[in-house]
Amino acid sequence: MTEEILRVENLNKYYGDWQALHDINLTLHKGEVLTLLGPSGSGKSTLIRCLNGLETFSSGAIYFKGKKIDGSSKTWQALRQKIGMVFQSYDLFPNLTVIENIMLAPVKVQKRSEKEVRAEAISLLKRVELDEYVDIYPRELSGGQKQRIAIVRALALHPEIMLFDEVTASLDPEMVRGVLQIMADLAKKDHMTMIIVTHEMNFARQIADQVLFLEDGKILENTSGKEFFAHPQTDRARDFLTSMDF
Amino acid sequence: MEHSAINVFFAGNNFARILQGLWTSVWIAALSLLIGLVLGTLLGILRTLPNKTIRFILRAYLEFFRIVPTIVLLYLVYYILPRSLHINWPASWMAVLAFSLWVSAEFSDIVRGAIESVPVTQKESGQALGLSASQLFRYVLLPQAMQLELPATINLATRVIKTTSLLMLISIMDVIAIGQQIIEANNQQYPSAVFWIYGLIFILYFAIDYPLSLWAKRLAAKQKR
Amino acid sequence: MSWQIITQSLPIFLKAFELTLWLSCVGIVCSILVGIITSLVQYFKVPILGRVLTVYVELARNTPLLIQLFFLYYAFPVIGLKMSAQVCGIIGLVFLGGAYMAEGFTGGFAGVSPSQIDDGKALGMNDLQLARYVVFPQGFALSMPALAANIIFLIKETSIFSVIAIPELTNTALDLIGMYYRSNEYLLVLVIAYAIILVPVILLLNFVERKVRYGTFGN
Numbered sequence: 184m185t186e187e188i189l190r191v192e193n194l195n196k197y198y199g200d201w202q203a204l205h206d207i208n209l210t211l212h213k214g215e216v217l218t219l220l221g222p223s224g225s226g227k228s229t230l231i232r233c234l235n236g237l238e239t240f241s242s243g244a245i246y247f248k249g250k251k252i253d254g255s256s257k258t259w260q261a262l263r264q265k266i267g268m269v270f271q272s273y274d275l276f277p278n279l280t281v282i283e284n285i286m287l288a289p290v291k292v293q294k295r296s297e298k299e300v301r302a303e304a305i306s307l308l309k310r311v312e313l314d315e316y317v318d319i320y321p322r323e324l325s326g327g328q329k330q331r332i333a334i335v336r337a338l339a340l341h342p343e344i345m346l347f348d349e350v351t352a353s354l355d356p357e358m359v360r361g362v363l364q365i366m367a368d369l370a371k372k373d374h375m376t377m378i379i380v381t382h383e384m385n386f387a388r389q390i391a392d393q394v395l396f397l398e399d400g401k402i403l404e405n406t407s408g409k410e411f412f413a414h415p416q417t418d419r420a421r422d423f424l425t426s427m428d429f
Numbered sequence: 430m431e432h433s434a435i436n437v438f439f440a441g442n443n444f445a446r447i448l449q450g451l452w453t454s455v456w457i458a459a460l461s462l463l464i465g466l467v468l469g470t471l472l473g474i475l476r477t478l479p480n481k482t483i484r485f486i487l488r489a490y491l492e493f494f495r496i497v498p499t500i501v502l503l504y505l506v507y508y509i510l511p512r513s514l515h516i517n518w519p520a521s522w523m524a525v526l527a528f529s530l531w532v533s534a535e536f537s538d539i540v541r542g543a544i545e546s547v548p549v550t551q552k553e554s555g556q557a558l559g560l561s562a563s564q565l566f567r568y569v570l571l572p573q574a575m576q577l578e579l580p581a582t583i584n585l586a587t588r589v590i591k592t593t594s595l596l597m598l599i600s601i602m603d604v605i606a607i608g609q610q611i612i613e614a615n616n617q618q619y620p621s622a623v624f625w626i627y628g629l630i631f632i633l634y635f636a637i638d639y640p641l642s643l644w645a646k647r648l649a650a651k652q653k654r
Numbered sequence: 655m656s657w658q659i660i661t662q663s664l665p666i667f668l669k670a671f672e673l674t675l676w677l678s679c680v681g682i683v684c685s686i687l688v689g690i691i692t693s694l695v696q697y698f699k700v701p702i703l704g705r706v707l708t709v710y711v712e713l714a715r716n717t718p719l720l721i722q723l724f725f726l727y728y729a730f731p732v733i734g735l736k737m738s739a740q741v742c743g744i745i746g747l748v749f750l751g752g753a754y755m756a757e758g759f760t761g762g763f764a765g766v767s768p769s770q771i772d773d774g775k776a777l778g779m780n781d782l783q784l785a786r787y788v789v790f791p792q793g794f795a796l797s798m799p800a801l802a803a804n805i806i807f808l809i810k811e812t813s814i815f816s817v818i819a820i821p822e823l824t825n826t827a828l829d830l831i832g833m834y835y836r837s838n839e840y841l842l843v844l845v846i847a848y849a850i851i852l853v854p855v856i857l858l859l860n861f862v863e864r865k866v867r868y869g870t871f872g873n
Contacts, residue, residue, distance in 0.1 A: 237772055257780075264778035272769040278791045287787055288777035333773075340778060495806070496852045497845055498813035500824060505845075508837035587716065594718035598817065605721065612728075624729040631721050638716035 185213040187249060188344050188376050189234065194243030196229060196400075203229050205401045207243070211344070211393070214374040218387045218408070221397035222423060227380045230397070231348050234378065235259070235266045248343075264293060267342030271349040273330040275321035281308070282317045285336045293340065300339065307335040311365055327358025334365055344376040345369070351383060359383070366390070384427045388412045396420050437615050437622040438629065446611070447626075450604035451633060453521070454593040457601075461525050462589055465532025466582070472533055473540025474566060487537065494534035499592050502527045507599045520601045532589060539581045543574035577652070583645035587638045594634070604630055659839045663830055670826035671847055677740070677822060678809045678851075681747035685808060686801075688748055689755020696756070697763055697785065707756070714753035719814050722746045727818045743815040747808060754804045762797025763789050798866050802859035809851060823847050 189211040196204040204226050211217050219227040232238040234245065236252075236259030245252045247265070252258055275284045285304040289295045308314040311331040321329055330350055337345060347366060351359045363386050369375040370390055381387055387394070391408030396417075403417050412429070415421045438444050476487050494502070506527040510516045518526075547570050555569040597606035608626045615622040692707045714722075726742040737745070766789050774788040816825035827844040831837045 235776060237775060260775075260778060260780045262778075263776055266776075268776035270769060270772060270776075274767070274769045274773055276770065276773070276788060276792070278795065288779065291783055291787060292778045292780075336777070495856070496849050498810040498824065498848065500813045500816065501841075501844060501848065504824075504828070505841055508831065508841060512837055591716075591718040594720040595814075605724070621732045624732050627721060627725045627729045631717050631725060634717045634721060635713060639712060642712070642716055 187211070188213050188215075188247070189378075190246040190249075191234070192244045192246070194230075194233065194240050194245065196233065196238065196240045203400050204233070204240070205399075207402060209395060209402075209405065211376060211378065213343075213376055215392045216370050216377045216379065216390050216408075217393045217395065218391040219378065219380045219395050219397060220384075220387060220411075220423070222426075225397040226400035227397055228348055229400075231268075231346050231378060231380050234346060235263050235268050237268075264288075264340050265343045266346060267337035267340060267344070268346040268348065269330070269333050269337055269350050271352050273326055273333055273350070273353070275324075275329050275332060275336070277321050280318050280320055281313070281324075281332055284321070284332065285339050288336070289339050304335070304339055307338055308332075311335055325358060326354045327361050330354060330358070330362050331365055334362070338369075344378070347377065347379045347381070349380050349382065351381065382427070384412075384424070384429045396423070398423075435625055437611065437619050437625060440615070443611050446607050447604060447629065447633075450602060450607035453601065454590075454596060454603045455637075457521055457524050457528065457596060457603075458586075458589045458593050461528030461532055462586055464525070464529040465589075466536055468529065468533035469536025470540055470571075472537035473544065474571075476537060476541040477544050491534045491538055494531050499527075499531060500595050500598065502531055503595055503599055520599045521596075524596055524599065524601060528589060528592065532585065535585055536582070539578045539585070540574065543578035543581075544570050546577060547573045580645040580649040580652070583641050583648070587641045587645075590638055590641075591634065604633065655838055655842075656836070659834070659836050660843055663840065663843060666826060666830070667823070667843055667847060670821055670823045671851075673820070674809075674812050674822040674847075675851065677743060677747070677812050677815065677820070680744055681751055681812065682805055682808050684744070684748040685751025685755050685804070688752025689757075689759055692752060692756035693759035693763065696760055697789070711753040711756050714750050715757065719746055719750050719811055720817055722749060723814065723818050739815075739818045739820045742818060743812075743820050747811060747815075750811065751804065751808045754807065755801070758797045758800030758804055759793065761800060762795070763793035765796040766792045795866050798863050802863055805859060806852065806856060809855065810848070813848075 187210060189209075191207055191209045194204060194207040195202065207230060209217065219231060221227050229238055233240050236254075236256070239254070247262060252262065275281070276287070279287065282301065282304055285307070286297065286300050289300040289303075290297055305314055305317065308317065311334070313328060313331060313335075316324065316328065316332075321332075324332070334345075334350075350366075351362050354362065363383060366377070366379070367386070367390055370377060379387070379390070388408060391411075394404065394406055394408050394411040395402055396404040396411065396415075396419075398419050404411060404415065404420050406416070411420070412424070415424060438447075472487055472490070475483055478484070497505075503524065506523045507520065510518060510523055510526075551569055551573065552565065555565045560568065593603060594605055596603040597609070600606075608630050612623045612626050692711065695704050695707050698704075723742060723746045726737065726746055727739060730737070730742075770788055770792065771784065774784045779787065812822055813824040815822050816828060819825060821829075823844055827840045830840045834840075
């Protein structure tokens with residue numbers, strides 16, 4: 184068995200009286216890809232936001248590489264350099280150029296040398312085929328280009344795990360493929376550990392080692408990717424796959 | 430500073446006179462707002478129409494009021510009306526005239542901005558239902574615009590109320606003018622009366638304007654969500 | 655309307671014009687400084703000082719400048735604080751303007767979208783880095799329209815200095831009207847003088863506002 188990266192134990196979250204997440208348990212090992220599936224409002228985004236401290240949780244525990252996270256904002260802030268995250272909103276910082284967006288956190292937060300970071304940023308941009316846009320402002324880019332750069336921006340921090348929260352949901356259809364391609368590439372070539380919230384079922388089937396199926400904040404299925412798509416165990420999961428034309 | 434100076438509030442009918450002065454300020458502000466908002470709504474609607482000449486004239490009207498300080502507006506009316514046009518109105522009417530025109534200019538811009546920020550789809554779905562231009566304004570654009578513009582309107586009201594502090598300059602017996610009379614009358618007995626009287630007027634203005642500002646802020650925050 | 659009256663008065667108006675410009679510039683620069691400091695203290699929720707400044711902002715924004723000036727000029731000497739009219743004018747204008755500016759900057763900071771803040775956090779920034787690299791640069795750009803409106807507002811508010819006998823434009827015009835009884839001529843010069851100051855300022859601010867919008871946020 185490879186090294187454990189992330190473990191969640193009995194995580195519960197309440198908004199006032201309403202329980203958004205019920206007793207979530209999951210374990211993720213190095214190099215594994217976990218996809219969170221489920222209908223909208225099932226708590227997928229809330230869960231993935233809990234995993235890098237953007238949301239607090241009410242009870243339970245999260246362990247990073249076997250060490251329990253104490254939940255203080257300082258701990259989270261340090262940890263977020265190791266937990267990369269990309270959002271649905273593909274928001275780059277509008278006041279910075281592409282290269283400045285990528286270099287900001289490695290230079291200012293991690294205090295790495297500007298020269299080294301720049302070189303790495305450019306090679307990452309080459310990898311996503313956007314190296315001609317180094318000094319361009321985000322306003323001039325398409326949504327898909329912005330999202331690819333947002334992924335590069337997160338990778339430049341050398342994270343040990345990447346979280347993707349519906350990163351293709353607000354993109355135009357023709358932009359989706361390029362972004363998914365990069366994520367697939369990360370999984371296959373870099374063996375990046377990843378958690379992905381997505382509605383792209385074909386993509387999920389290809390990439391997922393493990394699937395968590397959520398509804399109303401509860402895990403209904405926790406199984407391998409193959410198993411989930413071939414033999415869903417619950418009616419709810421079957422209905423869900425049917426509704427997604429699967 | 431002798432503490433007893435606070436007695437100046439209660440000597441004779443001083444307190445009642447201050448309140449009476451405040452009333453003068455309040456009714457002038459209220460009447461100016463009322464006239465200004467009605468006129469401003471009309472001008473604001475006109476500014477969204479395609480006619481270029483009307484739009485240019487109304488834009489110039491707005492810019493005039495943007496450039497000229499309110500205190501100067503007040504003097505313009507105060508001197509030009511009787512001297513050049515031979516209209517001899519009481520000063521309070523002249524103040525209402527100056528303030529109403531100023532409010533109408535500022536409000537026309539608020540109305541125009543609000544109407545233009547109603548989504549185009551709203552306008553189009555209204556047209557698709559066969560509404561005429563005036564029906565479109567009456568039932569679709571104005572009601573939605575009015576909600577959008579409410580915080581800005583309340584803020585405009587607080588500015589009008591603050592601007593009533595200028596009324597004494599054209600010899601209207603507003604709260605400040607009466608305060609000055611009381612200060613002068615009591616200067617011998619209570620030299621520190623000036624501190625208390627101006628302090629009281631400061632607080633009175635704050636007591637009227639602060640709740641309004643707070644309301645506008647709450648509304649604006651709610652609209653953002 | 656007599657042109658002779660107007661031309662004769664021009665040297666006097668020119669002096670007043672300079673004074674209005676000077677007082678406006680000092681008042682605006684100091685107001686921006688006070689506004690920046692106040693909004694930063696409020697942003698970082700500095701204990702006690704943050705509350706004190708919130709009270710200051712509300713008091714200054716919700717009372718007329720005229721009363722603030724009367725207080726400084728007529729009431730403060732009673733407690734032993736005597737200042738010249740111009741010093742009172744500047745202090746009053748900055749007291750008022752600092753609060754308006756602070757409100758504008760605070761509004762700009764609040765306008766930075768939550769997803770931008772999530773982005774910064776997800777990149778491992780601490781609160782200070784988040785403020786320095788995400789909230790302030792975007793927030794100041796967003797507060798440009800408020801800044802422009804406040805600058806115009808403060809220039810116009812200098813007209814209220816006339817009530818404590820500072821010989822700026824409005825006060826000068828009123829003096830001349832009182833002396834020579836030619837209201838039309840002097841009022842015309844007065845309005846034109848304000849237009850000469852404000853029209854270029856308004857055009858310049860519009861230009862800067864567009865520049866900032868496109869400059870910082872790409873073309």
